[in-house]
Amino acid sequence: MSWSMMSRSFQRLAMAGVLAGAGCVLAMGPAEAGNTPPKTVPVRLLSLNDFHGNLEPPTGSSGRMVDETGATVDAGGAAYAATHLKQMSDKNTLKVAQGDLIGATPLISAAFHDEPSVEFLGKVGVTASAVGNHEFDEGYAELRRIMNGGCHPVDGCSPAGEWKGADYSYLGANVIFKRPTQSAERQALDALGGKNTTALRDLLKEYGIPALPPVAIRWMNGVPIGFIGLVTQTTPNIVTAEGIKDLEFIDEVKAANVASKLLRIVGVRAQVVLVHEGDQVTAGQSPDACSAQPGAGNRIATQVDAEIDMILSGHSHQAYLCTVTDPKGGTRLYSQGGSFGRVITKVDFRVDVKTRDVVRSSVVADNQVVTRTVTPDPEISAFVQTWKDRVASVANKPIGKITADIPNTASASGESPLGNLIADGQLVAAKTGGNAQIALMNPGGVRTGLTYAGSPAGEGDGVVTYGEAFAVQPFNNLLQVVTLTGAQLKTVLEQQFTGGPNNQAFTKILQPSSNFTYTYSASAPWGSKVSNMKIDGVDVTDTQTIRVAANNFLVGGGDAFLAFRDGTDLWSGPLDIDAFAAYFAANPSITPPVPNHITVVP
Ligand SMILES: [Zn+2]
Numbered sequence: 001m002s003w004s005m006m007s008r009s010f011q012r013l014a015m016a017g018v019l020a021g022a023g024c025v026l027a028m029g030p031a032e033a034g035n036t037p038p039k040t041v042p043v044r045l046l047s048l049n050d051f052h053g054n055l056e057p058p059t060g061s062s063g064r065m066v067d068e069t070g071a072t073v074d075a076g077g078a079a080y081a082a083t084h085l086k087q088m089s090d091k092n093t094l095k096v097a098q099g100d101l102i103g104a105t106p107l108i109s110a111a112f113h114d115e116p117s118v119e120f121l122g123k124v125g126v127t128a129s130a131v132g133n134h135e136f137d138e139g140y141a142e143l144r145r146i147m148n149g150g151c152h153p154v155d156g157c158s159p160a161g162e163w164k165g166a167d168y169s170y171l172g173a174n175v176i177f178k179r180p181t182q183s184a185e186r187q188a189l190d191a192l193g194g195k196n197t198t199a200l201r202d203l204l205k206e207y208g209i210p211a212l213p214p215v216a217i218r219w220m221n222g223v224p225i226g227f228i229g230l231v232t233q234t235t236p237n238i239v240t241a242e243g244i245k246d247l248e249f250i251d252e253v254k255a256a257n258v259a260s261k262l263l264r265i266v267g268v269r270a271q272v273v274l275v276h277e278g279d280q281v282t283a284g285q286s287p288d289a290c291s292a293q294p295g296a297g298n299r300i301a302t303q304v305d306a307e308i309d310m311i312l313s314g315h316s317h318q319a320y321l322c323t324v325t326d327p328k329g330g331t332r333l334y335s336q337g338g339s340f341g342r343v344i345t346k347v348d349f350r351v352d353v354k355t356r357d358v359v360r361s362s363v364v365a366d367n368q369v370v371t372r373t374v375t376p377d378p379e380i381s382a383f384v385q386t387w388k389d390r391v392a393s394v395a396n397k398p399i400g401k402i403t404a405d406i407p408n409t410a411s412a413s414g415e416s417p418l419g420n421l422i423a424d425g426q427l428v429a430a431k432t433g434g435n436a437q438i439a440l441m442n443p444g445g446v447r448t449g450l451t452y453a454g455s456p457a458g459e460g461d462g463v464v465t466y467g468e469a470f471a472v473q474p475f476n477n478l479l480q481v482v483t484l485t486g487a488q489l490k491t492v493l494e495q496q497f498t499g500g501p502n503n504q505a506f507t508k509i510l511q512p513s514s515n516f517t518y519t520y521s522a523s524a525p526w527g528s529k530v531s532n533m534k535i536d537g538v539d540v541t542d543t544q545t546i547r548v549a550a551n552n553f554l555v556g557g558g559d560a561f562l563a564f565r566d567g568t569d570l571w572s573g574p575l576d577i578d579a580f581a582a583y584f585a586a587n588p589s590i591t592p593p594v595p596n597h598i599t600v601v602p
Contacts, residue, residue, distance in 0.1 A: 040350035040359055041221035042092045045272065046085055047347070049098035049314030050132070050339035053105025053117040054078070055384045057372060058340045060448075065319070065342045067369045068286050075342035075369050078384055079376030082124050084368060086377065088346055094218050095125045097168075098314030098336075099132025099231060099276030102146070104447065107470045108384075108391050112158040113138070116387045118146055119160075120380065122167025128216040130229035131172040132276035132314060137475060139243025140211065143170070159390050171229020171274065173214030174255030176207070176248045203265075207258045211247050214259045217268055223351045226268035228259040228308070230275040232296070232315055240477065241556035252277060256304040264307060269357040271308045275300055278316035278336045287319035287343055287367035292334075301334035303327065309358040312336070312345060319343050321365050333365050344368050395467030400584025402462050406592045407449040408472070413520075414496075414509025415595035418472065419446050423513040424593065425583030426479055426576070430549035434481030434571035438535055439549035440492070441511040442559050445576075448472055462589075469580055477551035477576045482567025487542040490530050491563040493518065499526040502560045510554075510561075512597045519599040532599070551576050 057063055057077030065075035085095065101121055102114035109117045121129075135143050142152075149165030151157040216227045230252045236244060256273055263271055278297035285291045292298065301311040306328035317339035324334045337343035350362040408418040423439040430436035448471050453460050484492065495502045496509055497520075512518075519532040533540040540546065550564065552572070557565040573579070584590065 038352045038354060038359075040352050040362070041223060042348065042350055043220045043223075043225060043270070044090055044093040045096060045312070045345075045347040046088055046093055047096045047098065047274070047312050047335075047345045048081070048337050048341060048343070049276070049312075050100040050317050051097070051102075051117065051121070051341050052100055052134070052339065053102055053109030053114055054340040055108055055116060055120060055387065056106065058342070062340055063342075065338060065369050066284055066286065067371075068288055070284070070286065073369060074372045076340045077370070077372060077376070078120050078341065079381040080372050080374060081341045081344065081370045082377035082380040083374045084344055084370050085124050087374070088344060088368065089125075092220060094127055094220055094225065096227060096272070096274055096312065097121065097126050097129035098274045098312055099130040099229075100134040100314060100339075101129060101132070103132070103134025103137035104474055106474070107395050107467050108387050110470070110474055110476070111391045111394055112160075112387070113142070113152050113155065114146065115158050115160070115163050116383075118166045120383065123380065123383065126168045127218055128169045128171055128227045128229070128274070130274040130276045130314070131170050131175065131212060131231045133232055133235040133238050135170065135231075136235060136239045136244050139240070140247055142243070146170075169213055169216045171214060171216055171227065172212035172231050173210065173228050173259040174230050174233060174250045174252050175211045176250055177209045177211050178246055178248050203258055203262055207255070208248070208250070214255070215263055217263070217266075221351075223270060223353060223356050224268045225351075226263035226271045228256055228263070228271065228273045230256055230273060230277070230300070232277040237560060238558065240553050240558065242552070252300045253303045256300070256308065260305045260307045267356065269307070269355060270351050271358075273300070273304060273308050273311045275311060276314045278313040278318060279320070280316055281318045281320050285320075287338065287369060288321050290320050290322035292318065292320045292322055292336075297336070298322075298324065298334070301332075306330055308332070309349075309360065310334075310347065310363060312347070319367050321345075321367055330360055332360060333363050335365055335367070337367055342370050344370060391467075395465060395470075397466045398463045399466050399469055399581045400464050400587065401589050402450055402452060402464055403589060403591045404462075405449065405451050406590070408446045409449070410443065410509065411595045413595065413598040413600045414443070414507065415511060415598055416443070416446065417592040417595055418449055419443060419511025420514055420593035420595055420597070421583075421590065422446060422473065422576075422580060423511050425580050426549045426551075427513040427515070428586070429579035429582055430479055430481045430571070430573050434549060434573055435547045436481045436549035437547045438516040439513040440516075440554065441550070442554050442561075443508055443511060444559060445475060445477070445551065445553065446472060446511065447474055464584055466581060469584065470577055473577045473580050475551075475553070475576065477553050479549060479573040479576055479579050480552050480555045481547050481549045481571040481573070482555055482564065483545050483569045484548050484563075484567050485542065486533070486540045486544050486546065488563055488566050489540065489546055489548065490533065490542070492548075492561055493520070493530040493533075494527055495561050495563055497526055497529055502562045504560045508559055509598065513549075514593060514597060517597045517599070519601055521601050523602055
């Protein structure tokens with residue numbers, strides 16, 4: 001489907017004569033050879049990134065944003081975003097996105113495999129988006145279903161009926177099949193214009209067979225605009241291995257340059273990168289400021305081919321507008337628009353109708369906060385309400401009670417009360433079938449805290465609903481158990497820290513079940529930080545075997561915990577959210593665990 005959409009684009013280019021080559025497009029007629037300024041046409045891009053299914057206005061700090069005046073304001077919500085998008089649109093506008101639109105979403109979206117979010121984005125006119133790492137949360141096959149339509153293979157159709165597919169193209173130029181078949185190559189060549197041109201064949205040889213459309217071409221005011229989609233090459237470290245086992249995520253810069261050449265071959269000179277990778281900023285800055293610390297996003301923004309005119313980014317959930325230098329010394333835009341639909345990036349520029357290239361000096365960008373002081377769009381409000389009603393019976397179902405707040409904030413050792421609670425629940429759920437002895441939970445998978453007051457309704461009675469529990473554990477990971485030796489378990493714990501061969505990005509303390517204790521030294525070198533491991537108070541020896549429960553993300557080596565892959569005798573159990581909910585059912589009144597299982601020594 002997506003390939004055929006691409007095919008249509010290329011056929012249109014062929015009909016427009018663009019496929020005849022860039023040279024003829026570039027040639028100036030005698031009338032234009034004088035001093036007359038180039039004739040240009042306006043184009044406006046509106047973009048967003050990391051929407052993460054926030055159809056309802058996000059709450060807490062996720063629903064606030066610093067605006068251009070430095071004030072912190074409430075921001076986000078699909079109906080508000082729709083109003084802002086309408087107000088910001090003119091007849092020259094194309095709407096695009098930079099990935100993580102779905103995955104790790106609130107229940108209103110997740111309960112229906114994110115179909116409501118993808119439908120919303122189509123309704124407001126998004127035409128192309130890069131895939132983000134979270135687009136692969138349920139695997140490549142499910143992403144293809146989201147793109148192309150059809151009912152979920154296990155859960156069936158949503159209450160809205162058969163899913164019709166995304167109204168926009170998902171792009172991933174750096175997502176390649178590991179073992180391309182000949183027919184896949186033929187398919188790719190066919191899709192790229194229906195002709196096995198030498199140039200295209202050479203490109204594919206150098207590059208591999210793309211598993212997603214690498215580019216999309218959209219026409220505006222008589223000129224083609226090429227969009228190149230990219231996703232962070234670290235995706236295999238942060239999504240479940242099984243779902244992407246056939247895919248390779250290659251260097252973003254290399255893939256962008258091949259895609260840029262591809263666009264150039266068919267005469268598309270106005271080139272925009274949509275990349276799901278970005279940088280960190282200093283807190284409290286205006287969304288229009290450039291305080292981004294040069295990192296993985298900046299590397300891409302500065303290194304991709306000078307033919308590329310601007311880089312719209314995502315992934316780090318930050319807002320910034322930067323000007324960077326391209327490899328030929330030209331300047332180009334490098335931007336990001338926060339997350340959760342709180343910011344829309346507007347980019348205005350002009351395209352020379354002769355060269356069909358962006359006039360770089362004309363590029364003007366603005367990050368606009370999606371304030372809630374505007375009237376919410378009535379059509380989108382009604383749409384969100386429909387899904388709210390559909391999910392209400394599931395979301396509002398009480399599953400248990402807590403006696404006080406159970407926060408996901410880490411103590412000095414890196415443990416959090418909620419992390420402990422989740423691990424305790426996993427241990428219980430994996431004991432019978434999987435013979436689990438301890439459980440370990442990755443801290444990044446604990447998405448928010450539980451409050452006694454309850455959220456968002458604030459009932460104030462300590463009741464925990466399924467919806468609240470789901471907000472904590474939204475990934476639909478499977479609970480698994482593997483056997484590790486004591487020495488392997490120690491290696492897993494060493495891999496929490498930076499400086500080892502697993503290249504941990506920053507310290508990530510796994511949340512232990514309450515029956516597992518150990519000590520780590522902050523100053524000891526990597527490999528000898530962890531000591532004194534005990535299960536139920538009994539010392540762990542290097543040679544004993546231990547059944548360790550964890551989610552399938554960790555068991556697959558996620559978050560750089562590569563030693564988990566040495567585990568044997570894999571057992572797969574229930575979904576993590578089901579294990580969590582079952583623990584509430586079995587323990588009617590839960591007091592917050594004390595995060596005192598890890599002792600830190602200097
Ligand atoms: Zn991401």
